[in-house]
Each structure stands twice: as C-alpha cells, then as structure tokens.
Amino acid sequence: xxxxxxxxxxxxxxxxxxxxxxxxxxxxxxxxxxxxxxxxxxxxxxxxxxxxxxxxxxxxxxxxxxxxxxxxxxxxxxxxxxxxxxxxxxxxxxxxxxxxxxxxxxxxxxxxxxxxxxxxxxxxxxxxxxxxxxxxxxxxxxxxxxxxxxxxxxxxxxxxxxxxxxxxxxxxxxxxxxxxxxxxxxxxxxxxxxxxxxxxxxxxxxxxxxxxxxxxxxxxxxxxxxxxxxxxxxxxxxxxxxxxxxxxxxxxxxxxxxxxxxxxxxxxxxxxxxxxxxxxxxxxxxxxxxxxxxxxxxxxxxxxxxxxxxxxxxxxxxxxxxxxxxxxxxxxxxxxxxxxxxxxxxxxxxxxxxxxxxxxxxxxxxxxxxxxxxxxxxxxxxxxxxxxxxxxxxxxxxxxxxxxxxxxxxxxxxxxxxxxxxxxxxxxxxxxxxxxxxxxxxxxxxxxxxxxxxxxxxxxxxxxxxxxxxxxxxxxxxxxxxxxxxxxxxxxxxxxxxxxxxxxxxxxxxxxxxxxxxxxxxxxxxxxxxxxxxxxxxxxxxxxxxxxxxxxxxxxxxxxxxxxxxxxxxxxxxxxxxxxxxxxxxxxxxxxxxxxxxxxxxxxxxxxxxxxxxxxxxxxxxxxxxxxxxxxxxxxxxxxxxxxxxxxxxxxxxxxxxxxxxxxxxxxxxxxxx
Amino acid sequence: xxxxxxxxxxxxxxxxxxxxxxxxxxxxxxxxxxxxxxxxxxxxxxxxxxxxxxxxxxxxxxxxxxxxxxxxxxxxxxxxxxxxxxxxxxxxxxxxxxxxxxxxxxxxxxxxxxxxxxxxxxxxxxxxxxxxxxxxxxxxxxxxxxxxxxxxxxxxxxxxxxxxxxxxxxxxxxxxxxxxxxxxxxxxxxxxxxxxxxxxxxxxxxxxxxxxxxxxxxxxxxxxxxxxxxxxxxxxxxxxxxxxxxxxxxxxxxxxxxxxxxxxxxxxxxxxxxxxxxxxxxxxxxxxxxxxxxxxxxxxxxxxx
Numbered sequence: 001x002x003x004x005x006x007x008x009x010x011x012x013x014x015x016x017x018x019x020x021x022x023x024x025x026x027x028x029x030x031x032x033x034x035x036x037x038x039x040x041x042x043x044x045x046x047x048x049x050x051x052x053x054x055x056x057x058x059x060x061x062x063x064x065x066x067x068x069x070x071x072x073x074x075x076x077x078x079x080x081x082x083x084x085x086x087x088x089x090x091x092x093x094x095x096x097x098x099x100x101x102x103x104x105x106x107x108x109x110x111x112x113x114x115x116x117x118x119x120x121x122x123x124x125x126x127x128x129x130x131x132x133x134x135x136x137x138x139x140x141x142x143x144x145x146x147x148x149x150x151x152x153x154x155x156x157x158x159x160x161x162x163x164x165x166x167x168x169x170x171x172x173x174x175x176x177x178x179x180x181x182x183x184x185x186x187x188x189x190x191x192x193x194x195x196x197x198x199x200x201x202x203x204x205x206x207x208x209x210x211x212x213x214x215x216x217x218x219x220x221x222x223x224x225x226x227x228x229x230x231x232x233x234x235x236x237x238x239x240x241x242x243x244x245x246x247x248x249x250x251x252x253x254x255x256x257x258x259x260x261x262x263x264x265x266x267x268x269x270x271x272x273x274x275x276x277x278x279x280x281x282x283x284x285x286x287x288x289x290x291x292x293x294x295x296x297x298x299x300x301x302x303x304x305x306x307x308x309x310x311x312x313x314x315x316x317x318x319x320x321x322x323x324x325x326x327x328x329x330x331x332x333x334x335x336x337x338x339x340x341x342x343x344x345x346x347x348x349x350x351x352x353x354x355x356x357x358x359x360x361x362x363x364x365x366x367x368x369x370x371x372x373x374x375x376x377x378x379x380x381x382x383x384x385x386x387x388x389x390x391x392x393x394x395x396x397x398x399x400x401x402x403x404x405x406x407x408x409x410x411x412x413x414x415x416x417x418x419x420x421x422x423x424x425x426x427x428x429x430x431x432x433x434x435x436x437x438x439x440x441x442x443x444x445x446x447x448x449x450x451x452x453x454x455x456x457x458x459x460x461x462x463x464x465x466x467x468x469x470x471x472x473x474x475x476x477x478x479x480x481x482x483x484x485x486x487x488x489x490x491x492x493x494x495x496x497x498x499x500x501x502x503x504x505x506x507x508x509x510x511x512x513x514x515x516x517x518x519x520x521x522x523x524x525x526x527x528x529x530x531x532x533x534x535x536x537x538x539x540x541x542x543x544x545x546x547x548x549x550x551x552x553x554x555x556x557x558x559x560x561x562x563x564x565x566x567x568x569x570x571x572x573x574x575x576x577x578x579x580x581x582x583x584x585x586x587x588x589x590x591x592x593x594x595x596x597x598x599x600x601x602x603x604x605x606x607x608x609x610x611x612x613x614x615x616x617x618x619x620x621x622x623x624x625x626x627x628x629x630x631x632x633x634x635x636x637x638x639x640x641x642x643x644x645x646x647x648x649x650x651x652x653x654x655x656x657x658x659x660x661x662x663x664x665x666x667x668x669x670x671x672x673x674x
Numbered sequence: 675x676x677x678x679x680x681x682x683x684x685x686x687x688x689x690x691x692x693x694x695x696x697x698x699x700x701x702x703x704x705x706x707x708x709x710x711x712x713x714x715x716x717x718x719x720x721x722x723x724x725x726x727x728x729x730x731x732x733x734x735x736x737x738x739x740x741x742x743x744x745x746x747x748x749x750x751x752x753x754x755x756x757x758x759x760x761x762x763x764x765x766x767x768x769x770x771x772x773x774x775x776x777x778x779x780x781x782x783x784x785x786x787x788x789x790x791x792x793x794x795x796x797x798x799x800x801x802x803x804x805x806x807x808x809x810x811x812x813x814x815x816x817x818x819x820x821x822x823x824x825x826x827x828x829x830x831x832x833x834x835x836x837x838x839x840x841x842x843x844x845x846x847x848x849x850x851x852x853x854x855x856x857x858x859x860x861x862x863x864x865x866x867x868x869x870x871x872x873x874x875x876x877x878x879x880x881x882x883x884x885x886x887x888x889x890x891x892x893x894x895x896x897x898x899x900x901x902x903x904x905x906x907x908x909x910x911x912x913x914x915x916x917x918x919x920x921x922x923x924x925x926x927x928x929x930x931x932x933x934x935x936x937x938x939x940x941x942x943x944x945x946x947x948x949x950x951x952x953x954x955x956x957x958x959x960x961x962x963x964x965x966x967x968x969x970x971x972x973x974x975x976x977x978x979x
Binding site: 148585599600601602603604605606607631634635636637638639 | 887888889890891892907935936937938939940942943973974975976977978979
C-alpha cells in the first residue's frame, strides 16, 4: 500500500462529521439500533485509521449486510417502500465506512451522502430542513475537498473555506436551474411515507371524532385572498360530504361525489383565493361554497368539492374562485341521489324520528321545517363542549333528548338524521370553519382545531342550502373561533402544551409565531409551490412564451449570462501589474503572441531572448537592448525599486522594439530553434 | 577572479573530458559550501572528478573506500596509547582533510555512514569525548553505485537531504572518449594539472557567493517552484526549506561562475535538477529513486518570470 492511496486523516474527520450531519434529519425515523450501528462503524473506521484494528473480512461484511437487511425487515415489516428503501440506503452509507480503503471508496460515501440529503426531502420540505441541508452540503463538499488535499497541507479549515467558496459560486446557477428546469411529474408512484402520522379529516365520522381533531394545533392549510378577507363566519371551508349513516358513523360515499361536477348556477359576487396545503395523503382539497378552479390537477365533484387527482403527498398550491351565493343543483336530484340523501337505518333512533315527523306535520314547508329545527337547537338548553358525554346505542336520541352536550359533529349528525327522517334530502359537510388572519402576510391560517361539520339540505328550486346548527348553540364559535367558544371550559388545546397557537394571548409569542408562519407561507408558496403551472406563468410573464424549445434556449442564455461574469472573474488574466517591468514584459509578450511567438512554460528571460533573436534576427539590437535592461532592472537589485527614470528607459526601449517588430501576422505556425 | 574561476573550470575539463556542465555544477557546489553526491556506474570518472577538483582547488585530499566492515573509527580516527609519553595520542582519521571522497558510501553500515554525515553537518567530530574541528573548507564528495545494490544500505531521505547536489556523469560523448583513448589515460592527465587557485582565493570566493544579488522576483520564483512540489499531487512530498536555501545558494554560485553579480531565472533552472532530484519522489513511486523527470516537470510547470 502506498502513501497516496490512503484517505487523509483530515478527510476522514470531515467524512465522519458529514455522516452525522446527513443522518441527523433521518434520526426521528431511525430505529435506535441503526444509530448504534453507526457508532460501531465509525469507531471501527477510526481504529483502522489509527492502525489498531484491521478491515473486516468478507465473512463479517456479509454478516453485517445480512443483519442489516433482516433488521430492516423486522423494524419496517417490509423491504419495499420508501421508508425501508431509505433505511437500507442509510445502512449502506454506514457500512461502506468499513471497506473504505482508498479515496475512490470515500467518493462513493460522499456521493451516497448527496443522495441521502435529497431523500430527506421526501419526508419533510420545511424551510428549516432546507437551510440545514445547505450545511450538510457544505460539510460533504468539505470532505470532498479534504480528500484532494495532499499530506502536509491538510488543514480542515481550509477545506471548509474552499467548500464554502465552491457552494457560493454555484448559487447563481442553482437559481437559474430552479427557475427554468422543467418540473417533471413523478416517474413512479412513491408510497407516501408516514401516512398514519398526519392528523386531518377522515372519510368517516362518529360523534366525537372532530373533537379529537380539535385538540391538534397543527396547520391544515393557508389561504391568500385576492380581495379583502371575508368575515370569519363566512369562511366555511368545504372538504367532503358525508352522506351514509349506519346508525353510528357518517361516511363518505363515491355515489355522493362521483359522476362529474354538479350543476352550479352562478349567482352573486365571486371570491378568488389561493390555497397552500401540506401533505395530507388524502385527495380532497378545501374550498368555499360554489367553487371552480382552473388548475389542471383538480377535479370538481358531484357534491361541489375540489378534489386532487391523486392523494396530496407534498405541499401543493392551487387557485380557486368561489361564488358563495350561487345555487347548487337547483334543477333537482336524480333518483339515486335522492335515495342516498334520504337513507337511514331502520330502527335507529326512534325518538328522533318521531320528533322529526311531528315537526313535519307542523311545518309542511321544507324551509320552515329547517327553521324550526334550528330554533329548537337555539331555545333548548344545548351546550357546546369538547368534552361530550359518552353515547350509547341510539346516539342521536341520547344526544338530542338526554345529554344535550356535544360538539359540531353531534349537532350536524343529529340534524341531518332528523331532516332525513322528515323527508328532506340532506347530508353532512365536513371541513373547516374560520381561520386565523396573519396580518403580516395578509393570509388566513386554518388549523386542525378549526375542523367543523355542518349540514346541507336540498330544497326544491333552491338547491342545496347550508345550515349550521352549531351556530344556534355557540355563535361565538362561528364568529370568532374555537378558542373563544371554549373560553369558559378551558379545554382549548389542553393536550398540546407546546402548540404555539395555544399562546395566542401572549403578544410577543404571537408576533414571533405569526412572523415565522409568514416566512413558512412564502416558502411554501414561492419555493415548494413553484410547480409546472406557476413555472409556465413565470415564463409567460417574463418571456412571453411557454414553448419548451424557446424556454430551453432562454434557459441556456440565462445560465450563460449568470455564469459568464463568474467565469470571467475566475479566469481573469493576470491583473494589470503595478510593476512597470512586469507591464512592459506582458505588453511585449502580447505583441509577440500576435506574431505567433510565444514563450514556453517556465522559460526564463535569457532563453526567451535567445530564441527571439533566432526568430527575429533583424531586430537583434532592439531585442538585446530591451532584454538587457529588463534583466538588469528585474534581477540586479535585491529589492526592486520602481523609480520613474528606469521605468522610462524600459518604456522607451520597449517602444523602439515594438516599432521594429513586423506588423503583420506571420503566416503559419512558427517553429523556433532552441 | 574571473580568470581564477575560468582557469579552474578549464583545468578540470582537461581531465574529465566532455562534461563541462557536470564540472561546472560540481564547482558551483563547492563554492556554495555544499556537499556533492555523485551517482554513476563504475569507471565513469567519479574518482577522477573528485581528485581533479581537489588538485585544482589546492585542497588536501583523502579517499575513504566505504565497505561493509568499515567502522566509524576508521573514518574519524582513534586514540592510541603512546608508551613513551604514557598517554593516549589521537591519530586523526582520513576525515581530517579538506576534500573527502567517500567512495561507494552505500556499501558501509548506517553506523559508519552516519559518522560521516554528522561530520558533514556539524563541521566537527567528537572522538573520545574531545571535539575536534574539521578543516575549513571541508567538502565531501560521496559516490554511489546505482547497480548491484545487494548488500548495500541505501541512504535514507534525511541523509540525502544533506547533500546539496546529486550529479550523474553519464557516458562521455564519442569524441570525448576518442580523445581520452588517443591521449593517454586519466592518471597522466591528473598528474599534469596545476592548482588554479590558492586556499585563500577559494575562501574568498566562497564568502563572495552570498553577496551575489538575488532579487525579489528570483526569491518569488524559487518559492513558486518549492510551493508547486508541496501543493501538487505528483510529488509524494514537497521540498524542505533546506532545499530552498540550497537552491538559492547553488543558483548564486552558478551566477558567480557565469560572472554575473546577480541571479537570473536561468541560473535557478541550471542548478535545479541537481539540487532537487534526489529530494523529490513521485507519488506513484515514493520509495523509488526520484529523478530528473520531476525536475523537468517542475521547470516546465512554473512560470519563470
């Protein structure tokens, strides 16, 4: 083994640092044995470097691989899928340490590191992670630089500085590529990671489910309005309808949403807005009543919802326009729909059914019937609470007539059931209500605790109308939000002491929270949300075209425009010297280069002089005069003195030499005799 | 002075035919107070060169043939009990001469080698606790035989670094060899040459070498050269500061032989292969011989002006 083939100590230190830095973002997902394995590998590699231990043999390496694969299988339950694949990659990244003999092997580790940096973004795309991964890049590049350093010159700080300069130089190109690189759709479907981990609405709802959701301070989505922000009580964010009732749970059905968009008869003023939502791993999106969208990725459903074509696995932004006063399905319902929206299980909740039929007899008109029901909720002693009592077999009966304590899901469920029992087609709409205005970004934040459920009933001629029984019980919930509604109870986010939203009442914490939220919003909107649609908008706005061929040319030009000054600066010719001797020398050589006469690399002035005299015998006196003066002035004094007199002498000799040089370019290459 | 130097060079050239550049380097090495390592095949004139130099410079001359059983005492000298005066009397060894030819230095054991190399470095020897100064000037020409290396002790890098230059004479040109064959052997020629300078003149010349002007551009050039060997991956390791000092001294001596009061880049280039080639190793072959290829690479790769 020779000295050059070893990995420099400096580089190993950077490499191990880089491994820690690259592993850290994956740490929350890693089983503990992986971290232990890394420590063993790192210790082993350090001992190898200190020549205490040897490299592992083929048997131990095979064993390590086997143990890792089995370990992944045991922890993940599979070897296929994103989590398992990333874990396997991480293990390879660690184990490679043990067969890292030559710089070539270290390169493999470094390139794997770059790849792992990218994989971290599959799980998380926050601005903090992006900033952190810049540091990871820096450390990895420092390891790469350290690998190229010669022994005796291995200064870790120098490697880091070089890496920093390299990264900084790459920033302009990175920006250009960010703006113009085509946003390709995914080449293959990746199983969304950590599906179980996200909180959000689900496709079925029992009384109490929404109350659980209300304990989460996580952000559901952000909205930016084109015009002024509507009042709090108008912000009913629709996500899905729940139309099937089995006696306990309300569920979403494909019959309700499928079969093309519902008939929307536009009325009144429109509201334009843009929604940015995180990965929910569900297809439904959020919109106000009567929404349409021009975004390609969305479809309009039969129940007037916006829905993504595939589950949202990354931060997504979409624009929508809503006409809240428009009529939904005013012409009528077909038989299938009618049956769906009137169905309820036989034998369920007899007291509620009886109450509904009594009301029906009292109010034959549908609209009056609905009003009567709302008044019932208003007048009777119903109580809005996050701590409802447990309900038995006939949930609606017990809630309506016994406990009378409930959350929005109780009220909406009971009212829908009663309406159906009275023969009015109706359904539950699940979504969010309200939101918090962030004055810094002028946008609305909708949290999970804003989750809400309300009722839609179908009236002949008027279509689907929205009614909210919760409003009758706790109007402050609708007008000012959940925190106000639960002021007396003190149950707002009581299980999440660390949630920032809980401390909204403390001014400075709230300011920091809102400012940070604004940064995040811009990050999501402008960086993560810069998808193909926005990219095309960008091209149309700035280049007046969205044709890919022309954009490719523009991209190349843009890259050239950005990189050219950088390249020129990096490769700039020797900057104009302060030394008059050096200036004269450079001037002469530039002129000689036009005559195809060029000094060899490392050629001294006397040798160059001798060669020039052979090539230009006619100019020998001038050449002698200049070179003698040059050599005298440059080398005959221990410290060069730049006095004007000698500079003038040199200049005049250069002048007379240049005058005597042939003007024309000599034809063909010139071979000079030594 | 000009005549003295020319005369000395001319006289040595008369003995070692057709090798003016090697002769000039050897003289420059003496002027720069450096020691010389000659590496060549047997019979190429190593001994002749050293003897001629001693004679021309008017120096006392001793030859030590290094063998595997040579002991440090054989070089430095020993104390012998004198029965008449009843005390130990020091009998100086061959090292107490002004010019030493250490022939086939790699045949001796490291212990004996280091006795010589320490003397070279210190300018004095310590025998039986008494420190004795070596004559001034003191100049060592060591020879090494590159072939039949079995049973030899190659000089380690640290010892090689103590020689200012390493020369290789090479075969003479055919015309020079013809002249050699026609006009009698080297022995006769050696006897014919006369000292070209006195010891005092040599001393004066040696003292004048550091006075030769080495301007800032020359210092920068030397630094560029040295730095290149340290930064590049071609070299297994870079040149030491001792090497850059030696390069500057040798370039000054060369400028003196060119009868110039200042150093120009060509002087550095002339001495560079002899000064650096034994101190550099290619990184592909760090245990190897080191050589002229690297010196040429260095000269071609570093701008001189």
